[in-house]
């Protein structure tokens with residue numbers, strides 16, 4: 001589904017991503033781990049079109065999408081969520097979801113005039129879908145609450161919900177566990193699993209919470225110093241001495 005081919009990204013004289021290559025299979029949940037500063041978020045920004053690579057290529061379903069804008073990628077089904085959820089604080093949870101679908105007929109004043117019936121039907125459809133999404137996430141009790149008043153975990157669920165309002169194929173989740181309490185975390189994991197198994201979403205997940213990585217992710221890709229250090233199942237990656245060395249910054253003898 002996604003192929004990264006020798007991606008490089010420089011910031012001035014500093015190379016944050018240094019020849020990164022790996023592939024993501026459709027239907028997988030790939031975990032992206034690595035110590036602080038390994039280049040994970042920069043790589044996400046390259047994949048999602050927020051940054052242009054200095055060199056290298058990105059292919060999505062075989063098409064070279066290197067350098068496409070995040071908007072263009074969004075329309076192709078590649079969606080990213082953020083470490084800090086980007087909800088509209090003053091809008092309700094329901095309205096936040098209704099904001100998402102691109103190219104609603106209601107967006108355009110001229111088409112409003114020409115086909116107001118179509119606009120009304122489309123908006124009703126969007127509202128229904130938004131309610132269904134809130135039901136799926138067990139958030140109906142906060143449907144009319146301002147998003148700014150939701151808890152950190154509820155905001156993460158809402159962010160996931162925004163991906164469900166699109167025709168997402170590949171979702172990039174940036175530290176979904178950060179700042180989420182244990183109970184909501186289990187719920188978030190369960191929802192990600194259902195979206196993967198039943199709705200066919202493919203995920204790449206940056207996470208420092210190894211419990212979440214272990215539960216959800218195969219394969220796991222470990223980055224260090226802008227490169228892929230090792231890729232494999234959770235157990236083999238976790239027990240690899242190079243991974244321990246990267247995290248601890250010192251050589252550890254294999255067990």
Ligand SMILES: Nc1ncnc2c1ncn2[C@@H]1O[C@H](COP(=O)(O)OP(=O)(O)OP(=O)(O)O)[C@@H](O)[C@H]1O
Nearest residue numbers: 011014015016034035036037038039040041042043
């Ligand atoms: N806009 C920028 N300008 C200059 N340097 C940057 C910029 N963005 C990232 N970097 C540097 O690139 C390196 C990789 O950062 P990045 O945020 O991608 O790491 P990360 O693996 O996501 O880390 P963390 O796990 O701490 O979030 C870091 O040394 C960072 O300081």
